[in-house]
Amino acid sequence: MRYLPLTSSDRAEMLSVIGAGSVDDLFVDVPESARLSGPIEGLPNHASELAVERHMTALARKNTVAGDVPFFLGCGAYRHHVPASVDHLIQRGEFLTAYTPYQPEIAQGTLQMLFEFQTQVARLLGTDVANASMYDGSTACWEAIGMARRITKKSKAILSSGLHPHYVSVAKTMAKYTGDTLETGTPVLTADTDIDQMIAAIDGDTSCVVVQYPDILGRIADLTPLAEACHAKKALLIAVVTEPVALGAIRSPGEMDADIVVGEGQSLGVGLQFGGPYVGLMGCKDKYIRQMPGRFCGETVDADGKRGFVLTLSTREQHIRREKATSNICTNSGLCALAFSIHMTLLGEAGLRRMAGINHANACRAADRLAKVPGVKLVNDVFFNEFTLDLGREARPIVRTLAERGVLAGVSLGRLYPGEDALANGLVVAVTETVTAEDIETLAQALEEVLA
Amino acid sequence: MTINQSGWKPTSPEAKDGEAQATFTGNRALMLEEKLIFEIGDAETTGVDFAEGDVAGSRLGDLSRKAPIGLPGLSEPETVRHYTRLSRQNYAIDLGLFPLGSCTMKHNPRLNEKMARLPGFSDVHPLQPVDTVQGALEVIHQLAHWLVTLTGMTSVAMSPKAGAHGELCGILAIKAALEKRGEGHRKVILVPESAHGTNPATAAFAGFSVEDIPATADGRVDTDALKARLGPDVAGVMITNPNTCGLFERDLKDISDAVHAAGGYVYCDGANFNAIVGRVRPGDLGVDAMHINLHKTFSTPHGGGGPGSGPVVFSEALTPFAPLPFVEKTAEGFRLVEEENAEDHHAHSFGRMVAFHGQMGMFTRALTYILSHGADGLRQVAEDAVLNANYVLRSLESTLDAPFAKSGPCMHEAIFSDEGLAEGFSTIDVAKALIDEGFHPMTMYFPLVVHGAMLVEPTETESKAALDQFIGALASVAERAKAGDQSLKTAPHFAPRARLDETLAARKPVLVWKDKAA
Numbered sequence: 001m002r003y004l005p006l007t008s009s010d011r012a013e014m015l016s017v018i019g020a021g022s023v024d025d026l027f028v029d030v031p032e033s034a035r036l037s038g039p040i041e042g043l044p045n046h047a048s049e050l051a052v053e054r055h056m057t058a059l060a061r062k063n064t065v066a067g068d069v070p071f072f073l074g075c076g077a078y079r080h081h082v083p084a085s086v087d088h089l090i091q092r093g094e095f096l097t098a099y100t101p102y103q104p105e106i107a108q109g110t111l112q113m114l115f116e117f118q119t120q121v122a123r124l125l126g127t128d129v130a131n132a133s134m135y136d137g138s139t140a141c142w143e144a145i146g147m148a149r150r151i152t153k154k155s156k157a158i159l160s161s162g163l164h165p166h167y168v169s170v171a172k173t174m175a176k177y178t179g180d181t182l183e184t185g186t187p188v189l190t191a192d193t194d195i196d197q198m199i200a201a202i203d204g205d206t207s208c209v210v211v212q213y214p215d216i217l218g219r220i221a222d223l224t225p226l227a228e229a230c231h232a233k234k235a236l237l238i239a240v241v242t243e244p245v246a247l248g249a250i251r252s253p254g255e256m257d258a259d260i261v262v263g264e265g266q267s268l269g270v271g272l273q274f275g276g277p278y279v280g281l282m283g284c285k286d287k288y289i290r291q292m293p294g295r296f297c298g299e300t301v302d303a304d305g306k307r308g309f310v311l312t313l314s315t316r317e318q319h320i321r322r323e324k325a326t327s328n329i330c331t332n333s334g335l336c337a338l339a340f341s342i343h344m345t346l347l348g349e350a351g352l353r354r355m356a357g358i359n360h361a362n363a364c365r366a367a368d369r370l371a372k373v374p375g376v377k378l379v380n381d382v383f384f385n386e387f388t389l390d391l392g393r394e395a396r397p398i399v400r401t402l403a404e405r406g407v408l409a410g411v412s413l414g415r416l417y418p419g420e421d422a423l424a425n426g427l428v429v430a431v432t433e434t435v436t437a438e439d440i441e442t443l444a445q446a447l448e449e450v451l452a
Numbered sequence: 453m454t455i456n457q458s459g460w461k462p463t464s465p466e467a468k469d470g471e472a473q474a475t476f477t478g479n480r481a482l483m484l485e486e487k488l489i490f491e492i493g494d495a496e497t498t499g500v501d502f503a504e505g506d507v508a509g510s511r512l513g514d515l516s517r518k519a520p521i522g523l524p525g526l527s528e529p530e531t532v533r534h535y536t537r538l539s540r541q542n543y544a545i546d547l548g549l550f551p552l553g554s555c556t557m558k559h560n561p562r563l564n565e566k567m568a569r570l571p572g573f574s575d576v577h578p579l580q581p582v583d584t585v586q587g588a589l590e591v592i593h594q595l596a597h598w599l600v601t602l603t604g605m606t607s608v609a610m611s612p613k614a615g616a617h618g619e620l621c622g623i624l625a626i627k628a629a630l631e632k633r634g635e636g637h638r639k640v641i642l643v644p645e646s647a648h649g650t651n652p653a654t655a656a657f658a659g660f661s662v663e664d665i666p667a668t669a670d671g672r673v674d675t676d677a678l679k680a681r682l683g684p685d686v687a688g689v690m691i692t693n694p695n696t697c698g699l700f701e702r703d704l705k706d707i708s709d710a711v712h713a714a715g716g717y718v719y720c721d722g723a724n725f726n727a728i729v730g731r732v733r734p735g736d737l738g739v740d741a742m743h744i745n746l747h748k749t750f751s752t753p754h755g756g757g758g759p760g761s762g763p764v765v766f767s768e769a770l771t772p773f774a775p776l777p778f779v780e781k782t783a784e785g786f787r788l789v790e791e792e793n794a795e796d797h798h799a800h801s802f803g804r805m806v807a808f809h810g811q812m813g814m815f816t817r818a819l820t821y822i823l824s825h826g827a828d829g830l831r832q833v834a835e836d837a838v839l840n841a842n843y844v845l846r847s848l849e850s851t852l853d854a855p856f857a858k859s860g861p862c863m864h865e866a867i868f869s870d871e872g873l874a875e876g877f878s879t880i881d882v883a884k885a886l887i888d889e890g891f892h893p894m895t896m897y898f899p900l901v902v903h904g905a906m907l908v909e910p911t912e913t914e915s916k917a918a919l920d921q922f923i924g925a926l927a928s929v930a931e932r933a934k935a936g937d938q939s940l941k942t943a944p945h946f947a948p949r950a951r952l953d954e955t956l957a958a959r960k961p962v963l964v965w966k967d968k969a970a
Contacts, residue, residue, distance in 0.1 A: 001829045003559055003751075005915035006836050014843045014916060018861075023835045026842055026861040027731060029700035034736045039827035043601055046826035049563055056820055059594075060572025062587030064580065073577040076807055083500055085532050087569070090755075093546030094539035097560045098756040099892075101542075102552075104954075105947040106887055109542035110756035113535070116489050119964040123522040129963045132757070135613035138807035166807040173775070173803030177627060177658045220515055250515040264807075274588045275578030275808025276613070277759035289961065295757070299965075300957035303942065303950035306478075312957040318616070318653035319898075323662045328653035331614045335755025342535055345489050348525010351498035353517075357507030364509035382513040403581045411579045418791055433502065 001046055066272060066408065070439035072366075074386045074430025075216065075411040076137065076164050076242045077275065078267045080355075081434055086269045086342045090335055100331070104310040105302075110334065111309035114297035117341040124247050124344075125261040126254020127283030131294040132311075133337040134280025134329070137264025138167045141210065141240050142174050143293045143327060144260045144282065148208035148236045149180060150291045150326070156205045159184035161194050162215025164242060165416050171210075180207075186420050189390055189413075191380045193221040199229040206235040208260075213239050213253055214246055216416070217379060217428060218386035227257035236260060243267055244281065245432075246384040248356030260284045268347075269339030279336035290316060293327030355433060359385035363431040366440045370429065373447050379426070386430040388413075391451065395427040398450055407446045483948060486537040490965045493524025499531050541948045542756070543892045549914055549922050553865040553895040553907025554648070554696055556726055556748035563824065564751065564817035573816050578808035582788050588812060589786035592779045595819045596763075599744060602830070603725075604733030605765035609774045611810035615723055618743025618762025619654040619690070621775055621805055625741055625766065626688050626717045627658060628773040628802040635715065638687040644673045646697055646899045648721055651690040660687060667901050670859040671697035671867075675707055682714035692721035693737070694728065694863035696899040697856055698841065698907070708738025717741070717770065725749045726911070727838055727864030730831030740767040746811075750818035761814035772800040777809055836912035837864045840919060844908055847923045852930050855902055864911075870904025874936035879904040882929050884951065887944035889925040 020026055066079050101107030114132040121130035134140035145157050159168055159182055168184055175182050198209050209230050214220045230237040239253030241263035253261045263281035284292055298312035318325040363385040371378040379388040396414035413426035478485035550557035576588055596608045612618040630638050641655035644665045652662040666674045689711055693701040708718045720734055720742040726749040734742050746752045746761040766774050778789040789798055845866035849857045853871035870879045883893030895907035910919055933940055
């Protein structure tokens with residue numbers, strides 16, 4: 001019990017100060033019937049650091065590590081190289097073991113970082129402002145739909161068929177309870193996005209249109225006409241970015257007049273981590289900030305006139321507004337936001353653009369090579385670092401077979417859309433700067449053999 | 453004083469009355485000022501080297517980015533220095549006692565960090581074929597087993613991303629269960645006054661109306677008032693135990709029985725589970741759903757605001773309604789249940805709450821901590837947390853007003869009020885003076901039921917020596933506040949910043965940096 005500093009003589013001395021005969025006396029308010037007399041049965045007792053390390057290491061070894069194999073998975077989580085200094089800096093105890101900066105005089109490190117993060121995110125998304133992060137992209141997406149309902153006082157949201165199906169599931173779960181109506185469909189294995197259909201679907205009851213950019217199949221399209229159509233009907237355009245590195249190469253949704261832009265920041269600094277913790281990005285136009293959920297850090301001055309930062313606009317939040325709050329969220333992804341921000345600082349404008357360029361070039365090479373595999377068709381010819389292949393037969397078992405051969409080939413649409421036969425042949429392939437020419441060749445040859 | 457207001461202009465430092473001369477840089481020896489990355493970086497600089505070679509090839513349609521993003525870059529040494537300097541402006545549990553009540557800031561063992569960074573956990577994609585992630589699924593399964601066993605419940609949903617997200621999860625399960633029973637008309641959630649602010653926000657967010665239940669004079673739920681309000685329109689109650697006054701809700705089993713008899717469900721805010729872990733199982737008290745903040749009870753670091761992780765344990769009654777996905781153990785290995793109706797006991801799941809499987813990195817840390825403590829150690833955790841809190845309460849009750857000192861032992865946290873401070877002095881003055889003493893202040897003005905509340909939670913990882921120093925400091929500050937020491941009004945004096953103008957920040961929000969020169 002190496003984490004417990006009290007000695008038995010400390011405990012005895014403290015009990016005498018308290019005036020209690022034993023520690024059991026301190027639990028006197030627990031009803032007798034619910035009091036446990038000893039350690040809970042069926043669970044092991046404490047273990048040494050060495051023993052715990054062995055146990056956890058053995059569990060870790062049972063997983064296939066992405067970095068050990070040719071790796072092409074994306075669909076909302078991307079493998080990028082994270083510079084060593086990112087993880088080093090977030091492990092500094094003053095960042096790692098700090099709490100929410102409620103005492104700004106001794107939390108300027110976290111607060112300044114959040115202010116820098118908000119500015120970086122707003123610039124990347126092309127929005128006026130950004131908040132100090134959300135749980136992840138999927139919950140940020142739902143929160144944006146709620147925000148649109150509050151702003152427009154309308155409750156019909158149109159979700160693109162190209163929106164990540166898990167994001168759609170989260171929105172559907174929440175809509176069941178908040179009374180929002182959601183219109184959505186499943187994607188079609190074609191090069192065309194559904195922007196025209198969405199424009200046609202917007203009517204006077206529409207609160208917002210939610211479009212992913214690039215979408216779940218990796219397709220990209222100009223959002224400007226969609227924004228115009230939304231605004232003509234007093235609806236908001238919400239753009240969802242699951243791969244922020246893309247914005248180093250393509251126009252930002254804000255530039256195309258999206259009202260709210262949300263995203264998943266995992267790509268920068270955070271790592272795959274089997275799905276979490278990740279970091280939700282959220283930016284919007286200035287005029288909507290008071291309807292935005294989550295935390296904001298704002299600039300101010302101290303009593304000596306020095307610049308400083310504080311958490312602000314908290315009158316929207318649950319600890320003040322209780323049941324009238326804009327959201328029940330009472331935390332953010334501070335440490336992941338820090339990792340994101342450090343990685344962005346290391347990259348800078350030049351680095352992010354270079355990184356995005358390499359991602360795109362590698363993806364183009366992979367698409368060209370894989371399209372040559374007999375029976376394989378490239379579905380979308382316009383993409384950033386992720387594209388969809390039509391394998392001509394069910395992709396899910398092929399992905400499993402390739403995994404047995406040591407290649408993690410991509411995400412089958414059958415996994416994401418179980419029961420949708422029309423999508424079963426689809427394989428979404430993500431190619432980042434971590435993929436080598438050799439990896440691409442290995443995948444292509446393995447695919448040739450398995451499909452033969 | 454003009455230093456560091458708008459960049460670092462070479463102004464001449466002036467000495468203030470009775471103070472040392474200000475410095476040209478704004479630095480004070482080891483206490484270093486740091487400009488924003490936007491003031492020191494530029495568009496050309498980068499701290500990352502990429503592979504050489506051309507990046508030609510464009511399949512971007514007509515969407516190629518033309519406008520600059522406006523991201524400043526720093527070289528690697530500048531980056532390391534920037535963030536290291538910023539880190540030194542932060543208080544943290546690694547520096548000293550962090551006695552935030554209801555927030556539970558305890559020691560974060562570095563073994564947890566080391567284990568979470570094993571590539572087998574950190575470099576694994578959530579959509580990899582399940583055969584390639586058996587170890588990750590086993591971590592989730594093992595942690596789930598501990599959580600269910602320690603709470604005496606039936607099942608656990610691992611995916612909620614934070615405590616408040618867990619509350620939402622529990623409330624949605626209650627709603628789904630009511631709808632299945634054809635009782636969707638039950639629209640009222642009862643919330644005691646002393647509940648966390650997230651509780652009413654959560655219930656409202658899920659479409660319920662919220663009604664407050666008063667507290668008794670001794671700081672507990674008014675059981676009679678609660679029972680009197682039960683009826684066919686009540687969906688359930690949200691109750692915090694131990695509660696935010698630091699007390700154990702003695703009547704919880706009685707309350708649960710009454711709520712169940714009236715057709716409702718009991719949600720327990722488990723934020724304070726660290727005070728009873730290993731000594732009481734909430735399942736034995738009739739709880740139907742409870743979230744567990746992993747950072748509070750199981751020491752995952754909070755990182756300046758997050759990430760959190762809020763698994764929710766469920767009773768048998770609510771288990772069929774819990775969210776997807778689930779990890780199941782089968783004869784062939786671990787599998788991931790991601791689809792509704794996949795198994796009978798998930799048939800009524802209310803759906804999915806997040807994109808993937810929850811905060812895996814937090815699960816690894818929590819499991820590491822749990823295995824380190826074991827069943828015997830976790831019991832000791834609760835005992836020491838409660839012992840430390842009572843030691844603080846009894847050591848200070850003669851100096852500071854302690855409104856519930858006569859209500860019996862406190863649990864994990866001790867509560868004081870501003871009663872007895874000199875005219876014009878309040879909790880904030882005590883808190884800011886504690887900063888000068890080298891401590892993070894306690895939670896201020898919460899819970900709302902206590903005037904000028906000061907909520908102190910020492911946790912189990914503090915030594916007696918650390919507690920004695922804190923008790924001495926708080927007593928000293930309290931005596932000064934009672935005596936009307938005016939210097940408290942301008943505290944802190946030795947922090948990186950003096951009191952910050954929060955009103956200005958809210959009135960004229962500046963949320964992003966803009967180049968004032970432009």
